[in-house]
Structures are given as C-alpha cells and as structure tokens.
Amino acid sequence: MAAKTELSDSRKNSNQYSTDVPSSVKKKIKCSNGLKMFMIALSFSYICKSLAGTVMKSSITHIERRFGTTSSEAGLIDGSFEMGNLMFLTLVSHFGSKSHIPRIIGTGCFIMGIGSILTCSPHFFMGYYRYDSALTVKPLENSTGIYTPCSTDLNLTGYSESSALLKSGCKNESGLPMWIYVLMGNMLRGIGETPITPLGITYIDNFAEEGHSTFYIGILHSLSMFGPLFGFLLGSLCAKLYVDIGYVDLNTITIKPTDSRWVGAWWLGFLIMGILSIAAGIPFFFIPKSLEKPTKERKISASLNIASTNESRSQRTNFKNPEQKKESKNLAGFFHSLKRILSNWMYIIYLIHSLFSFSSFIGYVTFMTKFLEQYFGQSISKLNFFIGIIIMPVISISIFLGGFISRKLKLKTLGIIKLLFISYICATAFQVLLLSFNCERRSVAGLTVTYDGNNLRTHPQNTSFPFCNSECNCDANLWDPVCGDNGITYMSPCLAGCKSSVGHGNDLVFHNCSCIEVHNFQSSTTSAHLGQCSMSDDCSRNFIYFMAVQALSSFFVGLGGPSKMVLTFKNVEPELKSLAVAIHLLILRTLGGILAPIYFGAAIDSSCLKWATNNCGGKGACRIYDSISYRNIFFSLCVGLNVPSIILLIILYMVMKKKYGKNNTGQSSNGEIDVDESNLREPLKNNKQFITSVHEDSETHI
Structure with a gap:
C-alpha cells in the first residue's frame, strides 16, 4: 500500500514537473x-x-x-x-x-x-519667401523683359516700391517673431x-x-x-x-x-x-510594463527570498516611520555626497576640461557648414553631403577603435588619460593645420575693394556711391550681387551702373555697366551676370585638402570618445558615480550646449560686411562676411577653448600620477586603491542610464 502511494506521488510529481x-x-x-x-x-x-x-x-x-x-x-x-x-x-x-x-x-x-x-x-x-532681386525693377515702356537698373527716374526704379513694401510688411507683421x-x-x-x-x-x-x-x-x-x-x-x-x-x-x-x-x-x-x-x-x-525574468534568475531570487523577507521584517520593527527617516537620510546624504564630489579636485579639473572641449566642439559643429560656405564658396547642400558620407563614418570608426584599443591594451586610469591626451593633441594640431588652406577674400566693390579694384584697408563707410553710379538712384540696402567681366562682384546691378539687361531668370545679363567700364576701360565688354564671382581653382583644390585634414581631426576626436566617458566617473568613489555623472552632464549641457552656440554666433556676427533688411527696415540675416575675419574668429575660439582644455588634462595627469603611482598597478602612493572599471561593474549595472546619456542623449553629440 505504501509502495503504491509512493508510486502515485512520484507520478504526480513527474506530471507536475512535465507541466512546469x-x-x-x-x-x-x-x-x-x-x-x-x-x-x-x-x-x-x-x-x-x-x-x-x-x-x-x-x-x-x-x-x-x-x-x-x-x-x-x-x-x-x-x-x-x-x-x-x-x-x-x-x-x-x-x-x-x-x-x-x-x-x-x-x-x-x-x-x-x-x-x-x-x-x-x-x-x-x-507666405512665400522674398529675397532682394533686380527683377523687382520696372521694365522700360514698350519692351518685354528688359530692365533698367540704373535710371535717373525714380518711378522706373524699385526704390519707391520696395519702401512701400517695407512699410506694409512692417504693419502686417505680428509682435512675436x-x-x-x-x-x-x-x-x-x-x-x-x-x-x-x-x-x-x-x-x-x-x-x-x-x-x-x-x-x-x-x-x-x-x-x-x-x-x-x-x-x-x-x-x-x-x-x-x-x-x-x-x-x-x-x-x-x-x-x-x-x-x-x-x-x-x-x-x-x-x-x-x-x-x-x-x-x-x-x-x-x-509593450507590457514588466517582463518575466528568465527561469534561472527566478530560482536564484527564490532561494534568497527567505533572507530578504527576514531582513525586511527586521527593518519594519526597527523603524516606526521608515519612509520619513529614509527621506531625511537621503536628503542629508545627497548634500554630503555633493560636498564630497565638489571637494574632489581631480573631478573638478576634469569637469572644467570637459566644459572647454565640449564648448569648442558644439560651436564648431554648429557653424562649420556656414564657415565653409562663406570661405570656400560651396553650397550647404554639397557640404552636408560631404559631412554625411566622409566625416560621420570616420567618427564612427574612430569611436569603435578607441574602445577596442582600451580593451586590447587593458588600459587602466593613467593609460586612459594618456590615450585621451594623445587624441586631443592630434585633433588640435590638425585643426590648427586647417588654417593653412587659404582662399582669397572675395572682391566685392564697396565692401572689400574699391570700385577701381583697390583693397579697402578699413571697414567700408559710404563707399556704395562713387561717381560711376551716383546718378542711378540705387537702393543701398539691396543685395542682388552681379559678377562683372572685370572679376569684381557688385552688390546690385544698379550699383554696377548697368543700364540695360537681356534674358530671363538665371540667364539674365546686364549690359552697359558704367562702373565696370571705368575699371575695365581697355576691354569692350562691360556686362555683368547674376550671382557673385566664382572662387579660383586654387580655392577649390584647397577645399578638398581641407576636408581631408578635417576628416583626420574628426578621427582623433572620436578616438578619445570612450576615454572621456570612462574618466567621467573614474576618480570618484563607486557610490558617488551616478551623482558625479549627473553633475557632469548638467554643467556641460547648460554652459556648453546652450551658451556656446550663442557666443560663437555673436562673435561671428562681428565679421559681417553686409546685413539684409527685414520688413521693418531693421537688421536681418548677414549676406556676406569678411571671410578672413570669419576664419580667424572662428578658429581662434575653437583653438582658444582647446588649449586650456589640454593644459587641464596635463594637470589632471600629474595629479593622478602622483596619486596612483608610476606603475599604475591600482595601489596609490598613499595607500588608496585605484578605482578600476572592475570595481565599478556592479554599481554601474543600476545606473547605466546616466553614463549613456552623457554620450547618447545629448543633442550635440551627433
């Protein structure tokens, strides 16, 4: 009987196991x-x-x-x-x-x-986008498609009409831009x-x-x-x-x-x-709120259930109001942890270093295409295409390679900071090398050169109306550049003194231009075409070299990317890692991500030579910059932020070397233990979102 009962129980258990x-x-x-x-x-x-x-x-x-x-x-x-x-x-x-x-x-x-x-x-x-154009000028009577930019009759010019449009546009414009x-x-x-x-x-x-x-x-x-x-x-x-x-x-x-x-x-x-x-x-x-953990992990957690239950019971008996005490403890602990982080000089030095380098990176990325357009005369469409197919793959490969080198060489703290230092030195060196690829300043009459072709030594002051166009009743605010046969760009066909035109759309050609005739008296052609004069062939070749060196600079920037992420929490205690990364993220994105584009843009505005006019007659977007000044200001800001960043990195290396010792064996000279990545493995598990957000969740880390 007992044997039969045992047999039935075993079958029951086996059936239960088979269903489980x-x-x-x-x-x-x-x-x-x-x-x-x-x-x-x-x-x-x-x-x-x-x-x-x-x-x-x-x-x-x-x-x-x-x-x-x-x-x-x-x-x-x-x-x-x-x-x-x-x-x-x-x-x-x-x-x-x-x-x-x-x-x-x-x-x-x-x-x-x-x-x-x-x-x-x-x-x-x-509404539709309106830009300054010579086609707003009224044509001559009994003619089709023939415009007279230079005329002594105000009724035949677009000046009065454009003024009326400005006034009406200003009235219709709402108070909020x-x-x-x-x-x-x-x-x-x-x-x-x-x-x-x-x-x-x-x-x-x-x-x-x-x-x-x-x-x-x-x-x-x-x-x-x-x-x-x-x-x-x-x-x-x-x-x-x-x-x-x-x-x-x-x-x-x-x-x-x-x-x-x-x-x-x-x-x-x-x-x-x-x-x-x-x-x-x-x-x-x-997608559900929660998913079942794998079976093995559930069994392990079940074996620890009794111990955790006993521990929770002991906590309930020890505290009458645990939530209130826990809250006060966390609040006091937060300020204590914050004080410990802000008193950590290695963390502060690296934070300031990151702020300088991040601000330089943000300003450069935001206005790089605009600089290349103004300096090399390339379209933004072409520049975005080159960045997409050249620069971005190079950065992706270098980020992967930086992580691979760190893992292959099993770099510890001092090794990581050495790799970051090398990447910064090389990236900054190639960035300085970019200054060697020169392009000539555009020759724009009244802005960069005089109407007889001589260079202007100072910023132009009322140089739009020389004797060759003084009788043309031109609008000085109009920006519709034309390229004369003499290789000089004029701000408008009226300011070039052109008296007739032939053609339609982009094929429009202006003739009998008095300002071009004065400068080009030995030639019989005194015509001008729409658009600025094209850059020289040497400038086009320099653009190719510039992009090649830019790719090398971007490669070294990406090579130090993984090291920057690790050093964010490398010099703090494991329990302070999450707060350290959060503070690092907050400072960089507030002072770098928000402020850097603003003061970079303000500095670039100082090199503008010709501003557009908005509907109310105020200052609009810049039409043309002094390319040399733009280059000097732009790269001075970038390199000027990178140089103190490198100096701070050297100081940080010296401080860390003094603490961790020459051999970087994990034991510091004063007996403290090096915070290696293996020591942070468990704490990192619960706070990966903070680490990843430094690199991934930022708008500017593209």
Missing part, C-alpha cells in the same frame, strides 16, 4: 519576444532622435536666412533643445523608472514628433527626447538576461550612428530644394544654392522627422 517545464519555456519565450520588440522600437526611436538633431544642425543656416535672424539668435534656437531636455531630465529619470516605462517613452516620441512639426509650421503661415515658434518646437522636441535614453536602458537592464544588457546597449549605440549619417544626407537634399518648392515657378528664381540668399526646404526635414517620430512611439503602447 513547458510553462517556464513559454514564459521565457514570451519574455524574449517582448524584449526583442522593445529593442526594435527603441532602436528606431534612437535613430529618429539622432536624425532629428542632425537635421537641425544642417538646417540652422537656412533657418537664419528665412527668419532674418543673426547668428547669435540662430545659436539660441539651436540651444533651445538643451533647455527643454534639461528641464525634465531629472524628473523623468527619477519618477519614470517607477512607472510604465514603454508608455512614457512612446509619449515622449509623440511629443518629439509634435515638436518637430511645430518647428516647421511657420513655413505654412509666413516667427522664429520663436521654431525655438518652441525645438524645445518641445528636447522635452520629448528626455525619456528615451535613461528609461530605455533602465528597461533593458531590468529584464535582460544577466550579462546581456551590455550587448543590447552596444547595439543601440551602433544603430544610433545611422541617424547622423542619414540626417546629413537628408539635410543635403532639403538644402538643394528651394524653400517654396511646389508653390512657385522655379524658372523665375534668379538665385542658386551657392547664393547667400538661397533658402532650402528646411521645413521638409522636420516634417519628415515629425511623422517618423510619431510612428516610432506607436509600438511602445503595445
């Missing part, structure tokens, strides 16, 4: 499928957010021209993303991890999409991107198998690099298309993509990004 195995397998498969779905959705959102950031960087010059802003105002628009992102970063990171993470990320994608659509919305309410809506949309996009990185990595770390979360994060980093690549290519396409494409006859457009008045279809990129971002948020609403 498929159940656990099903749960594991369900968990795996849910995590895979989350990874696919998160990867798509990563690509969308980096793609949107790159579209903004590649479109900032066109936004400046379309809304008639200065470079400093354009820098404020660009930095508004950081403002919105920083406002909610701490709140989302703290409270979002306790809520339904996928739904919060999906909501963030929706907000990000709405922000992108709001950014491009002013295009549909502003339209670029404010672009700023608000960019800020809203920053708010929407806030939960993607910190909460996404938290979800992966919570429900991935042990040791697999790092692999998944690596996949996200790799896929996110496609965003800047496609972003610059999309920016190149949009910059090539005219802003009002589909609404105006392109045959009537008299400017080309190389013209400083050209505005591409900047809004199209944001519209596409808005749709993609909204689509990226949909899958997150079908």
